[in-house]
Amino acid sequence: MSTKSSFNNVPDSEGRFGEFGGRFVAETLMAPLDELTEAYKRLKNDPEFIREFDEDLAHYVGRPSPLYLAKRWSDQIGGAQIYLKREDLNHTGAHKVNNTIGQALLAKAMGKKRIIAETGAGQHGVATATVAARLGLECVVFMGAEDIQRQSLNVYRMKLLGAKVVSVTSGTKTLKDAMNEAMRDWVTTVDDTFYIIGTVAGPHPYPLLVRDFQAVIGREARRQSLEQAGRLPDALVACVGGGSNAIGLFHPFLDDESVAMYGVEAGGLGLESGKHAAPICKGKPGVLHGNRTYLMEDENGQIIGTHSISAGLDYPGVGPEHSWLNDLKRVNYVAATDDETLEAFHELTRVEGIIPALESSHALAYTKKLAKTMDKDQIIITNLSGRGDKDIHTVAQLDGVTL
Amino acid sequence: MSRLTPCFENLKSQGKKALVPYFVAGDPDLEITLAIMHQCVESGADILEIGVPFSDPMAEGPVIQAAHERALEKNVSLNDTLALVAKFRETNDKTPVLLMGYANPVEAMGYTSFADNAKAAGVDAILLVDMPPEESVKLQNALKPHGIDNIFLISPTTNDDRIAKIAKVASGFLYYVSLKGVTGAGHFDIRSVEENLARISRFSDLPVCVGFGIKDADSAKQVANVADGVVVGSAVVNVIETSKSNILESVGSFVRSLDEAIAP
Numbered sequence: 001m002s003t004k005s006s007f008n009n010v011p012d013s014e015g016r017f018g019e020f021g022g023r024f025v026a027e028t029l030m031a032p033l034d035e036l037t038e039a040y041k042r043l044k045n046d047p048e049f050i051r052e053f054d055e056d057l058a059h060y061v062g063r064p065s066p067l068y069l070a071k072r073w074s075d076q077i078g079g080a081q082i083y084l085k086r087e088d089l090n091h092t093g094a095h096k097v098n099n100t101i102g103q104a105l106l107a108k109a110m111g112k113k114r115i116i117a118e119t120g121a122g123q124h125g126v127a128t129a130t131v132a133a134r135l136g137l138e139c140v141v142f143m144g145a146e147d148i149q150r151q152s153l154n155v156y157r158m159k160l161l162g163a164k165v166v167s168v169t170s171g172t173k174t175l176k177d178a179m180n181e182a183m184r185d186w187v188t189t190v191d192d193t194f195y196i197i198g199t200v201a202g203p204h205p206y207p208l209l210v211r212d213f214q215a216v217i218g219r220e221a222r223r224q225s226l227e228q229a230g231r232l233p234d235a236l237v238a239c240v241g242g243g244s245n246a247i248g249l250f251h252p253f254l255d256d257e258s259v260a261m262y263g264v265e266a267g268g269l270g271l272e273s274g275k276h277a278a279p280i281c282k283g284k285p286g287v288l289h290g291n292r293t294y295l296m297e298d299e300n301g302q303i304i305g306t307h308s309i310s311a312g313l314d315y316p317g318v319g320p321e322h323s324w325l326n327d328l329k330r331v332n333y334v335a336a337t338d339d340e341t342l343e344a345f346h347e348l349t350r351v352e353g354i355i356p357a358l359e360s361s362h363a364l365a366y367t368k369k370l371a372k373t374m375d376k377d378q379i380i381i382t383n384l385s386g387r388g389d390k391d392i393h394t395v396a397q398l399d400g401v402t403l
Numbered sequence: 404m405s406r407l408t409p410c411f412e413n414l415k416s417q418g419k420k421a422l423v424p425y426f427v428a429g430d431p432d433l434e435i436t437l438a439i440m441h442q443c444v445e446s447g448a449d450i451l452e453i454g455v456p457f458s459d460p461m462a463e464g465p466v467i468q469a470a471h472e473r474a475l476e477k478n479v480s481l482n483d484t485l486a487l488v489a490k491f492r493e494t495n496d497k498t499p500v501l502l503m504g505y506a507n508p509v510e511a512m513g514y515t516s517f518a519d520n521a522k523a524a525g526v527d528a529i530l531l532v533d534m535p536p537e538e539s540v541k542l543q544n545a546l547k548p549h550g551i552d553n554i555f556l557i558s559p560t561t562n563d564d565r566i567a568k569i570a571k572v573a574s575g576f577l578y579y580v581s582l583k584g585v586t587g588a589g590h591f592d593i594r595s596v597e598e599n600l601a602r603i604s605r606f607s608d609l610p611v612c613v614g615f616g617i618k619d620a621d622s623a624k625q626v627a628n629v630a631d632g633v634v635v636g637s638a639v640v641n642v643i644e645t646s647k648s649n650i651l652e653s654v655g656s657f658v659r660s661l662d663e664a665i666a667p
Contacts, residue, residue, distance in 0.1 A: 189583075
């Protein structure tokens with residue numbers, strides 16, 4: 001590991017990743033964020049807290065998740081060997097639960113009785129409702145009215161788990177508005193409520209603690225690559241909405257100079273069409289939801305509507321650490337269009353018998369392009385961040401099939 | 404120095420409190436907003452607080468959120484808001500104007516450009532809800548040479564250390580948020596306000612205005628008894644939203660009722 005310039009020294013004590021990150025919130029939230037920062041600082045090195053987190057990940061989530069060599073798909077593409085990090089096999093079906101387990105343990109340690117969360121595709125909402133049910137905590141999930149329509153299965157799952165799902169009808173009625181509404185709730189209920197943010201964005205310390213909870217993905221993948229392939233991978237690929245699954249995979253490899261990294265944003269109808277959700281590829285730095293980061297905005301600083309085939313990537317911002325890694329050129333940020341994504345979705349399903357989430361299918365679409373440019377003895381690890389059961393209705397509709 | 408300090412000194416010498424109505428630039432359109440500004444002054448407002456429309460107004464309750472959406476439907480920007488203030492200044496050079504908004508439109512304009520443009524337009528102060536002192540160094544440095552005040556919020560959750568920190572960088576006045584919640588919330592408690600104002604006065608000699616949750620003559624009067632100024636936002640915006648043809652008349656009579664309620 002390089003000692004001269006490590007990527008592990010961020011964020012600083014004010015939550016900054018270079019010029020990105022920070023804490024841009026209304027004054028009322030400064031105290032609870034300080035309280036959370038202190039609690040996390042105290043607990044993250046506490047052996048009992050670590051033991052409980054690790055045990056929950058092992059016995060409740062089912063970790064470690066396998067690192068699977070997609071032999072048939074790799075051969076068909078005819079380039080690098082593609083390994084899939086199977087986060088889709090986690091309890092609740094995606095990487096999101098790694099983080100909600102961690103934050104729920106924090107909530108419990110801080111004596112909070114009520115949990116709130118925002119959700120886009122519903123995966124984070126389900127993962128939050130799941131841990132809340134298990135700990136007997138009241139749970140309220142904010143979800144854009146438009147997302148509620150396209151992810152009805154997850155809405156019902158949350159309700160079954162005992163959560164209250166609040167339909168958000170302001171603004172664009174999607175993930176960003178759900179986050180606004182969760183912040184509005186939190187500012188009113190700070191005394192007894194813990195806000196579980198689902199991605200590596202938001203005010204400090206969220207980008208830090210969500211990264212730390214998700215970094216289990218990369219730690220496992222690194223170890224598994226050494227065990228199974230006898231060496232480190234040549235490249236990592238992950239989709240980026242807010243970017244928690246990508247940071248989780250990338251972070252433990254950042255100081256491995258030989259490992260190239262690709263974060264795949266939602267290219268929607270194409271980067272030139274304006275209808276996408278690719279703030280790093282096509283946006284500029286600004287301030288939203290508590291942090292400075294790359295955003296999709298107009299010339300007047302208004303946040304603009306995004307488009308993606310997948311609700312989970314339909315967000316105009318991105319975690320500040322990704323913005324920082326982009327500017328340092330440590331990670332390459334690229335995009336996959338809706339069409340490329342859909343093609344990869346079908347291909348993996350048919351060739352490997354794995355139905356991937358549409359979010360993860362963006363990573364698969366880029367993996368396919370990348371693998372073709374690499375040799376057969378090279379290795380790619382792609383984060384299969386979630387399973388596609390929740391997307392069956394969306395895909396059927398796009399394929400013109402009525403279920 | 405901006406117009407704020409002389410304004411508070413003048414009010415103090417008369418034993419009066421500042422009445423600060425809030426409304427959003429461009430709700431329902433810029434022409435009417437300009438007329439509302441003049442009408443408010445005529446009806447007893449001492450300082451005008453103008454909301455700068457933003458796509459994601461995170462600290463606002465439903466009433467003011469809807470006002471931002473109405474203004475954005477007309478594409479009203481920070482530039483337009485500054486032009487509005489410049490127009491107001493053509494006939495009023497006395498009433499202080501405070502802009503209240505969110506960081507990103509200012510960030511997009513650039514801090515130096517914003518400060519230059521705001522000065523040229525005749526803006527006296529800026530309050531960015533999502534920019535606490537820790538994040539506002541660049542903005543402060545840009546505003547200072549122009550004598551534009553940076554207004555900061557203090558809330559019921561702000562501890563003494565933070566009050567001291569905020570007092571050190573604030574100018575013009577301090578804005579006390581009367582409750583834990585969004586604008587227009589309904590759980591306002593005058594006793595808690597009184598206690599917190601006493602706490603704030605240990606750290607700063609600046610005037611303190613109180614806002615969030617003050618919705619009528621009665622609550623305005625209670626606040627005026629303990630604070631230097633009263634900010635009324637959602638209730639004013641609600642009058643604008645619900646009066647169809649006679650907006651100016653309705654806003655005027657509402658502001659007048661507040662002015663009478665807080666008179667010594």
